[in-house]
Structures are given as C-alpha cells and as structure tokens.
Amino acid sequence: MTTTHFKNADWIVAWDEGAQSHTYIRNGDLVFTDNEITFVGKGYDGAADTVIDGSDLCLIPGFVDIHAHPASEVFYRGIREDHSVPEHHMTGLYERSCVFNIEKEALKYGAEVSYADLMMSGVTTLVDIVFPYPGWTDVMKRSGMRMYAAPGFNTATWYRDNAHQLKYRENIAQGEKDFAAAMELIDELRADNTGRLNGIVSPVQIDNNTDEILVESHKAAKERGVPWTTHASQSVVEFNIMVERHGKTPIQYLADLGLLGRGTILGHAMVIDDNDWVRWHSETDLQLLGESHTAVAHCPTPFMRYGTTMQHFGRYKDAGVVMGIGTDTIPHNYIEDLRYAAVLARVASHNGHAASTADVFHAGTVGGAEALMRDDLGRLAVGAKADIVVLDGTHPVMMPLRDLLASLIHSAAERAVKDVYIDGIQTVKDHQCLTLDRERGLAKVAEAQPRMEASVPDRDYLNRSSLEIFPLSLPIAGD
Numbered sequence: 001m002t003t004t005h006f007k008n009a010d011w012i013v014a015w016d017e018g019a020q021s022h023t024y025i026r027n028g029d030l031v032f033t034d035n036e037i038t039f040v041g042k043g044y045d046g047a048a049d050t051v052i053d054g055s056d057l058c059l060i061p062g063f064v065d066i067h068a069h070p071a072s073e074v075f076y077r078g079i080r081e082d083h084s085v086p087e088h089h090m091t092g093l094y095e096r097s098c099v100f101n102i103e104k105e106a107l108k109y110g111a112e113v114s115y116a117d118l119m120m121s122g123v124t125t126l127v128d129i130v131f132p133y134p135g136w137t138d139v140m141k142r143s144g145m146r147m148y149a150a151p152g153f154n155t156a157t158w159y160r161d162n163a164h165q166l167k168y169r170e171n172i173a174q175g176e177k178d179f180a181a182a183m184e185l186i187d188e189l190r191a192d193n194t195g196r197l198n199g200i201v202s203p204v205q206i207d208n209n210t211d212e213i214l215v216e217s218h219k220a221a222k223e224r225g226v227p228w229t230t231h232a233s234q235s236v237v238e239f240n241i242m243v244e245r246h247g248k249t250p251i252q253y254l255a256d257l258g259l260l261g262r263g264t265i266l267g268h269a270m271v272i273d274d275n276d277w278v279r280w281h282s283e284t285d286l287q288l289l290g291e292s293h294t295a296v297a298h299c300p301t302p303f304m305r306y307g308t309t310m311q312h313f314g315r316y317k318d319a320g321v322v323m324g325i326g327t328d329t330i331p332h333n334y335i336e337d338l339r340y341a342a343v344l345a346r347v348a349s350h351n352g353h354a355a356s357t358a359d360v361f362h363a364g365t366v367g368g369a370e371a372l373m374r375d376d377l378g379r380l381a382v383g384a385k386a387d388i389v390v391l392d393g394t395h396p397v398m399m400p401l402r403d404l405l406a407s408l409i410h411s412a413a414e415r416a417v418k419d420v421y422i423d424g425i426q427t428v429k430d431h432q433c434l435t436l437d438r439e440r441g442l443a444k445v446a447e448a449q450p451r452m453e454a455s456v457p458d459r460d461y462l463n464r465s466s467l468e469i470f471p472l473s474l475p476i477a478g479d
C-alpha cells in the first residue's frame with residue numbers, strides 16, 4: 001500500500017454527498033492510498049509515504065469525457081475547421097466521411113497524440129468511439145487512462161452521388177460480424193487486471209443500423225451492466241431520414257424500441273423535434289429524454305463551427321436529462337468544451353443564467369460519471385477512485401485567483417493543468433504526458449495526412465481534390 005498526501009492545498013473541489021454537488025475547500029488536505037481517495041478535508045494527521053506541499057496547488061476531480069474519436073479526428077486538423085455543407089443543413093460530417101479514408105496502421109498514432117492531449121487538459125476517463133484498428137488495445141493500456149472503449153459497428157454505410165442527398169449501402173452481415181467482434185473485445189478489456197479498461201456497446205449511428213441490431217446490442221449491454229451509446233439526433237439530415245423511414249423523430253424511435261433510459265448515452269441529441277432547425281410538430285423529445293434519465297453527450301465544438309448548437313444545455317438539464325460533455329473533434333481540449341457549453345447555452349437561450357460555470361463543471365465530472373453508471377468517478381470524495389487533476393494556481397492566466405472554476409474554465413483552460421493522476425498513478429507531470437510519445441505520434445500523423453488527402457478525388461463523387469473541397473484559410477502566394 002502506498003499513501004500520498006497533498007498537504008494544505010490552496011483549493012480543493014470536493015464532493016458534498018449530502019448536497020449532491022461540488023464545493024470548495026480552502027487550505028485542505030487530500031490523501032489517497034493506492035487507487036482510492038481516503039481523506040478529503042482539513043487537518044489530516046495520519047501517515048503517508050509521500051507528502052506534497054499543496055500551497056499554490058488546486059485539486060479538482062479528473063474529467064469524464066463521454067464522447068470522443070481520438071484516433072481519427074486529429075487527422076482532420078487544418079481540414080475541417082471551416083468545412084460546412086449547405087445542402088446538408090451545414091453539417092460537414094457526411095461529406096468528410098465519404099471522401100476520407102485514414103490508413104488503419106496510422107490510427108494508433110492519432111490515439112497516441114489525442115490521449116496525451118486529453119490527459120493534459122484534465123481528462124482521466126474517456127469514451128473512445130472508433131472502428132477497431134491495429135494497436136488500439138496497446139495504446140489504451142499504455143496511456144494509463146480509464147478507458148471506455150466503444151468498438152463501433154454499423155449495418156450500413158453512407159454514400160453520396162449528388163450534392164443534396166445522403167444514401168445508404170446496406171451490409172447487414174458485416175454489421176453483425178463487427179458487432180460480435182466488438183462484444184469480444186469489450187469482454188476481453190473488462191477482464192484486464194488493471195481495472196482501468198472497460199467497454200461501451202456502440203452501434204455507431206442510429207441511421208446506419210437496423211432495428212434488430214440496435215435492440216440486440218442494447219440487450220448485450222444490459223446483460224453485462226455496461227453502457228450503450230449511439231449517434232442520434234445529430235443532424236437535420238438524419239432527423240429527416242428517420243422521420244421519412246419511421247414517421248417518428250430519432251428520439252421517439254429509440255423510445256419505442258425501449259432504448260432510452262439509464263446507461264444510454266446519445267451523441268448528440270441536439271436536433272430534436274422543437275429545435276429551430278427542424279421545428280417538427282410533436283414536441284415530445286426533450287420530455288422523453290428527461291423522464292427516462294437518458295444521458296446526452298453534449299459536444300459543442302463541431303456543431304458551433306457549422307453555426308448550430310443545442311437549444312439549450314440548461315433546458316435539457318432542467319428536464320432531467322443526464323448531461324455530460326464530450327470533445328468529439330479537435331482540439332482535444334476538454335476545458336475549452338466546458339467553456340463553450342456554458343457560453344453557447346446562454347447565446348442560444350438569450351439568458352445569461354442558462355448554464356453556470358458550476359453547471360458545466362458538474363456535467364464534465366459527475367454528469368459524465370452518472371452517464372457511465374459510476375458513482376466513484378468525477379468527484380474528490382472518500383472511496384472514489386484517485387483520478388485527480390492538479391492545477392497551478394500561480395499561472396498568470398489563473399490570477400487573480402478569486403474563483404477557481406471561473407479562472408480555469410473561462411481563462412486558463414489546459415494551461416493550468418500541471419499534474420494528473422489516474423487510478424493513483426501519475427500520467428502527466430509538469431504539463432507533460434509521461435505515458436505516451438506525443439511527438440512521435442504527431443510526426444506519424446503529419447506524414448499520413450497527405451496520403452489520406454491524395455485519395456480524395458477517387459472517393460469524391462465529383463472527383464474533386466482535397467484542396468478544392470477543403471481550401472486553406474489563405475491562398476499560398478505563387479501557387
């Protein structure tokens with residue numbers, strides 16, 4: 001047994017079980033033994049193997065990122081930030097998915113980079129949604145993160161042969177094969193002796209799966225007591241296709257199949273029936289989500305770049321929806337996403353009180369934990385896992401340090417993240433990731449990105465080049 005004692009920390013964000021909320025402790029102590037927190041409060045006088053002087057340090061719980069695609073998204077840096085397709089009600093998702101193919105061998109380097117970035121922005125638990133690739137298990141294990149691997153499967157894939165329609169190529173046998181392989185991988189990870197690896201059952205998109213496989217996979221999740229996630233109500237395109245197929249909104253369709261409820265996480269449940277972009281007549285979706293305590297992975301960044309957003313975080317929270325935050329795209333900077341979640345809720349509602357700094361911090365910690373059905377994550381409390389983020393309270397962008405969460409979320413973001421412990425083991429030290437080789441990963445990603453772009457004309461229905469579809473922000477002089 002090894003005991004670590006943070007002595008007299010300037011600030012601690014501790015969990016108040018009675019109030020079911022976080023609270024500040026000033027000049028307090030936090031102690032963990034092996035992978036579990038054993039003391040949070042003032043004046044610890046027990047023994048410890050290591051004592052860390054907490055003056056100028058601030059301790060917060062590690063963030064729980066409930067929706068990310070770390071292996072692939074980093075390949076789209078410089079490509080997707082301005083990409084938006086008007087015929088698809090502004091989402092660029094379908095066009096990108098159709099024209100890009102990342103080499104399977106390169107994906108592990110994407111994960112190496114993104115896992116490091118996530119930890120360096122305070123993420124300790126991660127839902128990683130991806131079609132499995134070589135080396136995935138190895139990089140998950142090496143990272144030291146608490147992983148919820150979501151090996152994806154679909155019974156159909158998207159394609160395009162004109163600007164305005166999204167079409168589907170069905171391959172049910174492939175989907176079933178990938179579903180079986182996903183369950184095998186989840187079972188294998190859950191048997192890992194570190195206890196940090198877990199799984200989440202993930203038919204990737206609602207519109208790319210049959211009713212049968214959605215129901216069957218949800219049953220498989222329930223049998224194992226693991227969560228289930230899919231992309232649903234993520235775009236106007238998908239909303240309209242589901243209405244056309246079923247006469248129901250995506251949320252109503254999931255409700256009728258019995259797939260809403262605790263343990264279900266929807267990315268991103270944003271285009272629901274009363275959203276301005278669709279204005280469908282029914283107006284039942286939010287109630288269905290809230291009354292069933294379904295979790296929503298709110299990922300502000302990709303959508304705000306298209307000019308869209310959830311309407312709105314505060315309303316969802318008040319309806320009873322379990323709100324969690326995901327990074328989804330690049331950059332993998334969790335704290336910036338918390339900031340956007342708060343700000344966009346206020347913009348969407350024309351109400352400065354629609355989402356407070358405390359609300360989004362709650363979503364990023366215990367909200368995500370609740371979505372994953374965990375009461376030992378996302379909080380600094382006795383008995384919780386030792387997933388701890390240490391902030392530098394003297395960083396210039398944290399000061400004056402009158403209100404820790406306000407300084408962190410609205411000013412400093414990842415710049416204040418100094419050290420990270422996951423399961424009691426340090427993975428970030430002095431702002432650097434100890435477990436992964438971020439530089440090597442970045443070099444490999446940078447090498448593979450042009451090869452990914454080179455195959456775009458063969459995959460695009462108009463045979464356009466990558467530069468034609470995704471021009472640079474400025475032309476290069478002389479070209």
Ligand SMILES: [Zn+2]
Nearest residue numbers: 067231267328
């Ligand atoms: Zn996603």
